[in-house]
Each structure stands twice: as C-alpha cells, then as structure tokens.
Amino acid sequence: MxxxxxxxxxxxxxxxxxxxxxxxxxxxxxxxxxxxxxxxxxxxxxxxxxxxxxxxxxxxxxxxxxxxxxxxxxxxxxxxxxxxxxxxxxxxxxxxxxxxxxxxxxxxxxxxxxxxxxxxxxxxxxxxxxxxxxxxxxxxxxxxxxxxxxxxxxxxxxxxxxxxxxxxxxDLRKPDAVEWLLRRMPVDEVWGIGSRMRDNLARDGITTAWELSQADARAMGRKYSVVLERTIRELQGESCMDLEQTVAPKQTICSSKMFGQRVHTLQGLQEALATYIHRAAEKLRLQRSLCGAMRIGIQTSFHGDGPKYANAATCIPAYPTDDVRQLTKYALQAAEQIYRPGFAYSKAEVLLLDLRKRGEYTQDLFSPSQPERSDALMATMDKINRRWGHDCLRTAAVPLTPDWGMRRALLSPSYMTSWDQLWKVQCR
CATH class of the missing domain: 3.30.70.270 (Reverse transcriptase/Diguanylate cyclase domain)
Incomplete structure (x- = not known):
C-alpha cells in the first residue's frame, strides 16, 4: 500500500x-x-x-x-x-x-x-x-x-x-479488495442502510454494496436523503465523517423500564419514579445541563384481559435545576394527580425536557435560580457515588431493594465492581 x-x-x-x-x-x-x-x-x-x-x-x-x-x-x-x-x-x-x-x-x-x-x-x-x-x-x-x-x-x-x-x-484500503468485498456484501449490511432503504434500493435494482457504490451519489441524495449520498461517497473512498471527539449534549433525557412485577400502589409508583429520576439527574449533571420541565408517565400493560389505563403529567420547576431532590418532589406530586387505584401498573417513565446548558442561557432577573448550596451538595453526592457506586447516596424515596424491580432471575455476579461479589478462586 x-x-x-x-x-x-x-x-x-x-x-x-x-x-x-x-x-x-x-x-x-x-x-x-x-x-x-x-x-x-x-x-x-x-x-x-x-x-x-x-x-x-x-x-x-x-x-x-x-x-x-x-x-x-x-x-x-x-x-x-x-x-x-x-x-x-x-x-x-x-x-x-x-x-x-x-x-x-x-x-x-x-x-x-x-x-x-x-x-x-x-x-x-x-x-x-x-x-x-x-x-x-x-x-x-x-x-x-x-x-x-x-x-x-x-x-x-x-x-x-x-x-x-x-x-x-x-485491511480494506486497496481498490481490488474493496470491490471484492462489496460485490459479496448485501446492501443492507452497509452501515446506515436499514430494511426500508434496502427495499427502496431493490426497486432501483441495487441489492449489493458494490452496486450502491457505483450509483450517482448526488442523484441518489436528491431522490432519498443526504445521508444516503454521504454513504455512497464513503463507499467510493471519499471520507465524509471524521471522529467525533465530543458528544453533543442530549436535548432530552429519558429513564423508563418495565417493572419486574406489577405495581398496584401509589407508593410503589412513587418509588419507581424516584429511582428513575435518580438515574436521569445523574446524566443531566454529567452533561452540565439544567432541567426546565419534566414529564412523568405511568401505564398498565396493553396486552391481556385486565383493565387498561395510562396517564402522564408535565411539571415545571420553579427554576431550571439539576437537584435530584427538587425533581423528585415535583414527580411525586404529579404521581398523586395521575394515579388511579385498582390498576396493575407495568411501567413508569421520566422524561426531562427543556434542557439548558449551564452558562449558555439567560436567567430571568426576577425569577429564582438554583442556589449555590444545591450545586455544592449535588457535586458532593456525585463524587461519593462515583467512588463507591451510583446508589451509595440517594434520596429517601429510592428503595434499597424494590419489590417492583426489574426481573433478572439469571443475573451473574458483579465480579469487578462489588466487594462481596468478587471472583473467588479455590486452591486445592
């Protein structure tokens, strides 16, 4: 080469x-x-x-x-x-x-x-x-x-x-090696080509990566998308994507899971929401953003014969915040509004919205802002949790061993991150 x-x-x-x-x-x-x-x-x-x-x-x-x-x-x-x-x-x-x-x-x-x-x-x-x-x-x-x-x-x-x-x-840098492989590679194995695009390309007579690489990139871009045009140019050896050294901050942060067991009580739902907010707030602080709005949702399973129910509520904090205590308080209040007894709930969701990067938005002169003591407390909590595990410090609303936790009956030990689950070797 x-x-x-x-x-x-x-x-x-x-x-x-x-x-x-x-x-x-x-x-x-x-x-x-x-x-x-x-x-x-x-x-x-x-x-x-x-x-x-x-x-x-x-x-x-x-x-x-x-x-x-x-x-x-x-x-x-x-x-x-x-x-x-x-x-x-x-x-x-x-x-x-x-x-x-x-x-x-x-x-x-x-x-x-x-x-x-x-x-x-x-x-x-x-x-x-x-x-x-x-x-x-x-x-x-x-x-x-x-x-x-x-x-x-x-x-x-x-x-x-x-x-x-x-x-x-x-090593796929030689032109003959590129051609040999692309001729044998189905088009849907190309990075970024999904099943829908595969079907569209099939109607154009393109079924292999090689045939895609021989297409007119500009014309295909006009017909389908700039993403496909970029893919074709890359297959032709023209670099259109460099390494991404930084990850763009998320515009929303979602934390949501199905329960391992159905939840029937308001307390159970509030515990789940508090747990999900704990995770979401950690991600929020990691990218140095503040949350200006939050949506929480609960739902039953829509399969089977039982009664069905789903509802959600949006909360607006008094000021943009990354303080897990404030976010938890608003979520628990909202849960009280949308909870209905008599249902077997299967899922809860927390969605942090209106995310604002610290130092990159203008505060309202007449509105309160997050106090410095909250910043100091959250920084201390994150430092301790990074050192000893992300559940070491948490709000009192987060249970240690929830009854509704995700079902993981076949979970292997945490060999590398828990002292009481370290790999043990017996010598004979």
Whole structure:
C-alpha cells in the first residue's frame, strides 16, 4: 500500500458477541457452549454466541417461548448485567487508547480509531490492538481498516464473516479488495442502510454494496436523503465523517423500564419514579445541563384481559435545576394527580425536557435560580457515588431493594465492581 496516500485511515474495533463474551470471562467452562443474554426483565434474546446462532436462535426471540429449547440444548442463559458490561467496555477503551492517537466510542462494544501516521503495515497495528485488548480484558475483538468510516465498518463485517481466514483483522484500503468485498456484501449490511432503504434500493435494482457504490451519489441524495449520498461517497473512498471527539449534549433525557412485577400502589409508583429520576439527574449533571420541565408517565400493560389505563403529567420547576431532590418532589406530586387505584401498573417513565446548558442561557432577573448550596451538595453526592457506586447516596424515596424491580432471575455476579461479589478462586 502506498504510504503517500493523503486520505485518512480509520479503524473500527468491535468486541465479538460482547455481552456473551463478558459472561464467558468468569465462566471459562462456557467457552464452547452456546450462550445467550436476555433483555430487561428477561424478556427476549438480545445477544448470542455463534454456537447459539447455529441452533437457529434469533435476536428478539421471547424467552418464555424458547425456554424449553434452551434447556434441552444446554444453552447458558444470562440476564443483562449492565454493570459488568459497562466496566469491561471502559477497560476495552483504555486498552485501545494506549495504542492509537485518536479514538471515538461508537457504542458499548464498538470504537472508531484514527490510524493516520502510524507505521505500515497498518494491519499489524490492528493485530496489536486485538492482542492488547485480549491481554488486558480477555475479550476477543475484530478490527476493520479503511479510508472511510463506512469502509472500516464493512471491513470489520468481513473480519467476522471470514474470521478463520483473516484472523479477525481486515485491511480494506486497496481498490481490488474493496470491490471484492462489496460485490459479496448485501446492501443492507452497509452501515446506515436499514430494511426500508434496502427495499427502496431493490426497486432501483441495487441489492449489493458494490452496486450502491457505483450509483450517482448526488442523484441518489436528491431522490432519498443526504445521508444516503454521504454513504455512497464513503463507499467510493471519499471520507465524509471524521471522529467525533465530543458528544453533543442530549436535548432530552429519558429513564423508563418495565417493572419486574406489577405495581398496584401509589407508593410503589412513587418509588419507581424516584429511582428513575435518580438515574436521569445523574446524566443531566454529567452533561452540565439544567432541567426546565419534566414529564412523568405511568401505564398498565396493553396486552391481556385486565383493565387498561395510562396517564402522564408535565411539571415545571420553579427554576431550571439539576437537584435530584427538587425533581423528585415535583414527580411525586404529579404521581398523586395521575394515579388511579385498582390498576396493575407495568411501567413508569421520566422524561426531562427543556434542557439548558449551564452558562449558555439567560436567567430571568426576577425569577429564582438554583442556589449555590444545591450545586455544592449535588457535586458532593456525585463524587461519593462515583467512588463507591451510583446508589451509595440517594434520596429517601429510592428503595434499597424494590419489590417492583426489574426481573433478572439469571443475573451473574458483579465480579469487578462489588466487594462481596468478587471472583473467588479455590486452591486445592
């Protein structure tokens, strides 16, 4: 490969079967057994190992429907352990950052990296990343390399499909390699092409990534969207997306989950709302925003024969705030207004609205603003929770062990973040 090519070099690092691989680290006897991980409240399958895929298990299969099949075929089943996955995701990032000049987290199990200026052959850098992540975290990763983010994503796809031949690292910078792969790649495997766009492109006679790359980018952009135009240009080797060094602040923050058990009382709903506000307020303070409005909602399940009910209320704090005490107070008052007895509630939701970045909005001269003592208290609470766990300090309305908590009957221990659940090794 010519080292004088002025185009940037991107890599995409992806952990193979991330959730399942995290579970296997501390259960080595599962290395060659099929493993699946379930969604919130053990609802459906959201992650599978290759062995589980070979059994015909699909993403989204409801657990209650395939439970007997899983038991009959010796499939190891886990509830989602987001504490464990988050900690290992962080460690993967640390390992990768030790080898590359720039990187961007794309998702919990994927990171884009910039490889410009590193010595050739760049594929050796990919293998070094692979080896270091394995050494530091025991997680297997694939690495795709290309002149654009979209081609790096395609290369990473190839590293999974042809893992034995490639060793999990694919360099997709040579034109003949790009053509070879894109001709064999269905168009809906291209990053950003969903099922609806796939069907639209099929009507235009485009079914492969190669055919899409040969389309007129400007004309397709006018016909469909600027996003598709950008995708085509990236497939053609023109970089249209750089690494995002900072994450844009969210315009809304939502915290919502289905209950593990139906809730019948106002107190139970208020406990759930207080818990969700605790999480949402942490995110709010993390991006240094204040909340100017909040919407809370409750609902029953709309399946089955029981009575149905859903309602919501919007709260306007006296001043924009990130103080969890104030937000909780307004939410509990609103819950009293919309609660109706006699229903089996299945879900509650908190939505923080009208988010304002600190220092970037004009305060009303005649309206109160959040007092400095609230800022100091929230900063202290966040510092303690970062050190000892995000539930160490919380409002009194948040229960320690709620009856309505998310159902996670198959949850693995928090091996890396809880003293009483550390991995134990017995010596004989």
């Amino acid at each position: 010519c080292s004088k090519d002025p185009r940037p070099i991107f890599g995409l690092v992806d952990v193979n079967s991330f959730y399942c691989s995290c579970e296997r680290i501390f259960r080595p006897e599962l290395r060659h057994r099929p493993v699946v991980v379930l969604s919130n409240s053990d609802g459906c399958i959201v992650a599978r190992t290759n062995e589980a895929k070979a059994l015909g298990l699909k993403m989204g299969d409801p657990y209650f429907k395939v439970r007997n099949f899983l038991e009959q075929n010796g499939v190891a089943v886990f509830s989602s352990n987001y504490t464990l996955y988050g900690e290992l995701s962080h460690r993967v990032g640390v390992a990768i950052a030790s080898l590359v000049p720039e990187w961007e987290r794309y998702s919990i199990d994927e990171l884009f990296v910039k490889l410009d200026g590193l010595p050739e052959p760049i594929i050796d850098v990919g293998r070094a990343i692979q080896a270091r992540v394995l050494q530091w975290t025991a997680l297997p990763v694939g690495v795709g390399i290309g002149h654009t983010k979209t081609l790096a994503k395609a290369a990473q796809h190839a590293s999974k499909v042809w893992r034995e031949k490639t060793g999990g690292v694919v």
